[in-house]
Amino acid sequence: MVQRVATVAFEGVEARPVDVQIQVSSGLPAFNLVGLADKAVTEAKERVRAALIASGLALPAKRITVNLAPADLPKEGSHYDLPIALGLMAAIGAIAADALEGYTVVGELALDGRIAPVAGVLPAAIGANARGHGLICPAECGCEAAWASPEMAVLAPASLIQLVNHFAGRQTLGRPEPRLEAGNTALPDLAEVKGQETAKRALEIAAAGRHNLLLCGPPGAGKSMLAQRLPSILPPLAPAELLEVSMIASVAGALQGGALTNRRPFRAPHHSASMAAMVGGGMRARPGEVSLAHGGVLFLDELPEFAPAVLDSLRQPLETGEAVIARANHRIAYPARFQLIAAMNPCRCGRAGEPGHTCRRGPRCASDYQERLSGPFLDRIDLHLEVPAVSAIDLVRPGPAEPSAAVAARVMAAREAQRARFVTLGRPDLFTNAEASGPMLETIASPDAAGGALLADAARLMRLSARGYHRVLRVARTLADLAGAESVGRAQIAEALAYRSAADRAAAAA
Ligand SMILES: Nc1ncnc2c1ncn2[C@@H]1O[C@H](COP(=O)(O)OP(=O)(O)O)[C@@H](O)[C@H]1O
Ligand SMILES: [Mg+2]
Numbered sequence: 001m002v003q004r005v006a007t008v009a010f011e012g013v014e015a016r017p018v019d020v021q022i023q024v025s026s027g028l029p030a031f032n033l034v035g036l037a038d039k040a041v042t043e044a045k046e047r048v049r050a051a052l053i054a055s056g057l058a059l060p061a062k063r064i065t066v067n068l069a070p071a072d073l074p075k076e077g078s079h080y081d082l083p084i085a086l087g088l089m090a091a092i093g094a095i096a097a098d099a100l101e102g103y104t105v106v107g108e109l110a111l112d113g114r115i116a117p118v119a120g121v122l123p124a125a126i127g128a129n130a131r132g133h134g135l136i137c138p139a140e141c142g143c144e145a146a147w148a149s150p151e152m153a154v155l156a157p158a159s160l161i162q163l164v165n166h167f168a169g170r171q172t173l174g175r176p177e178p179r180l181e182a183g184n185t186a187l188p189d190l191a192e193v194k195g196q197e198t199a200k201r202a203l204e205i206a207a208a209g210r211h212n213l214l215l216c217g218p219p220g221a222g223k224s225m226l227a228q229r230l231p232s233i234l235p236p237l238a239p240a241e242l243l244e245v246s247m248i249a250s251v252a253g254a255l256q257g258g259a260l261t262n263r264r265p266f267r268a269p270h271h272s273a274s275m276a277a278m279v280g281g282g283m284r285a286r287p288g289e290v291s292l293a294h295g296g297v298l299f300l301d302e303l304p305e306f307a308p309a310v311l312d313s314l315r316q317p318l319e320t321g322e323a324v325i326a327r328a329n330h331r332i333a334y335p336a337r338f339q340l341i342a343a344m345n346p347c348r349c350g351r352a353g354e355p356g357h358t359c360r361r362g363p364r365c366a367s368d369y370q371e372r373l374s375g376p377f378l379d380r381i382d383l384h385l386e387v388p389a390v391s392a393i394d395l396v397r398p399g400p401a402e403p404s405a406a407v408a409a410r411v412m413a414a415r416e417a418q419r420a421r422f423v424t425l426g427r428p429d430l431f432t433n434a435e436a437s438g439p440m441l442e443t444i445a446s447p448d449a450a451g452g453a454l455l456a457d458a459a460r461l462m463r464l465s466a467r468g469y470h471r472v473l474r475v476a477r478t479l480a481d482l483a484g485a486e487s488v489g490r491a492q493i494a495e496a497l498a499y500r501s502a503a504d505r506a507a508a509a510a
Contacts, residue, residue: 002023003090005087006019006100006131007019007020007080007083008127009075010120012251012334013123013247013287013335014123017131018069018070018073019068019070020066022067022087023091024060024063025065030064031064032064032066034066034067035067038076038077040078041076044081047108047110047111050111051112051160052088056161059088059092060092066087068080077284078108082105082108082115083106085160100136102133102134103133104131104134105135106120106121109160113160114159115159116138117140118137118138118253123250124137125146125154126243128152129149133152134152135153135155136155136156138156138157138158139156140156141258143177143259144250156176157173176258178260180261181260187232187263188225189403190203190404193229193401194390194401195391196387196390198387199385199387200226202215202383203229203230204233205383205499206339207233207234208414209418210435211339211434212340212342212381212382213341213381213382214303215344215387216346216385216386218345218346218350218389219345224343226387227299228266229404231263231296232404233407233408234264234408235411244294245294245296248291248334248335249292252291264296264297265292265296265297266293267289267292267298267299267338268299268300271301271303271305271306275307278290278310279325280323285332287323290338291323291334291336293338294334295338297338297340298340300340300341300342301343304370304373308373315376318380321337339434340381342381346370347365347369349365382471382474383499384500410482413484414482415432417481417484418481421444425443433474434474436474441473441477445473445477445480445488446487446488447487447492447493448487448490451476451488451493455493473496475496476488477492479495
């Protein structure tokens with residue numbers, strides 16, 4: 001007889017159903033595992049054998065064959081231990097043969113029979129729920145699984161013995177409760193930044209319209225400090241986003257203690273990051289930094305120090321909101337809709353543009369450094385800002401600084417205005433101005449007469465490219481939303497023109 005247990009294999013954040021088939025037959029004692037399994041899966045044999053012995057169950061001296069079907073789907077990870085062990089237990093009668101019916105099972109086994117946490121429990125639970133199954137998962141991951149649906153059955157035992165006792169009715173396992181981490185550790189606050197009013201304003205605009213932002217200035221100007229304070233003014237994750245963001249964290253094994261958080265992710269990879277670390281991939285096609293930053297912020301400090309190929313690999317996710325990892329036998333896409341904040345010094349020594357400073361390497365110092373960034377990459381950044389060093393008077397006698405909470409309230413209001421507009425226009429898939437395309441901008445951000453005149457003059461004098469023109473409209477729309485204005489006026493166009501990119505400025509100078 002063949003015993004079957006349902007489990008899953010992960011393809012990106014999708015959980016594909018996998019059937020574990022176990023046959024115990026007479027013949028020479030052996031334990032074989034087939035079905036395109038990787039190293040961690042084939043090692044399950046040893047963990048299962050040890051865990052069963054530790055739980056007081058011996059494997060029969062028979063021929064055991066385990067098949068993971070469908071055989072052409074690659075199986076990776078350690079979460080196959082538990083379904084294999086439970087299938088064997090059902091085959092030898094340690095639990096009822098039908099006890100596992102209607103359950104999907106994931107979990108890793110320790111040699112002493114305890115059930116260890118695994119990555120990907122949230123997508124597994126959502127996949128199981130879609131099939132009308134309950135889920136059996138490790139105790140530590142129970143709260144995570146409970147998020148999938150309030151109705152589905154979730155069993156989260158700490159050990160094999162607990163599960164056997166549950167099925168025998170000796171000790172019933174309760175359903176774990178979904179937990180939301182309150183996020184009570186305070187985020188760094190904008191009030192700590194002295195002076196830098198222009199940069200704070202740019203940060204607020206970036207947060208309101210989800211625009212990408214590049215800060216350029218001498219070392220010590222507070223660029224990193226400003227960028228780290230962006231999460232404190234962003235609105236919390238909406239419930240639908242919360243699950244999407246948590247699924248990626250779950251697959252990456254980055255959910256702490258099974259609790260979800262409605263804080264937007266903030267990822268700041270080091271500039272030595274490889275392409276696989278950034279966009280995903282590696283041996284197990286794990287999500288990269290761009291996907292871990294989905295719904296939140298990707299902060300690239302010292303931007304020109306990143307490998308040019310790595311930066312250019314960001315262009316596709318920036319454009320499509322998706323990171324695609326193509327493999328010989330399959331193709332995986334992770335969501336990657338993130339907001340990019342980058343910071344850089346104007347040149348390698350960091351002092352270009354400082355009054356009275358002449359670099360030993362001349363103007364080449366700055367131009368060589370900035371050339372490391374490609375035009376198409378910079379094109380995708382709506383706001384470019386020069387951040388001068390903060391003056392001594394600002395540091396010594398600072399005025400009262402606005403706390404993040406006050407800025408966050410304005411950002412929230414501006415985001416609601418954008419969302420309402422997109423819904424009225426029949427585009428409920430759009431949330432922020434940063435996502436609006438060229439033609440869309442011409443309807444939602446067409447300036448009034450005075451603004452239009454200024455924009456026409458600027459486009460001619462500054463030789464704005466089509467991209468540059470749309471960028472000005474996009475930022476101006478966000479400025480109007482922050483001001484609570486219905487239409488884009490002259491003041492918004494003027495301010496938006498100040499944040500135009502270095503590329504647009506170079507075109508104007510040429
Ligand atoms: N505007 C400012 N207000 C308060 N402290 C500042 C400010 N600018 C810089 N600092 C101080 O200088 C340090 C270095 O700033 P940092 O953000 O790392 O500079 P950058 O990234 O521009 O080189 C910060 O940790 C902070 O203590
Ligand atoms: Mg810095």
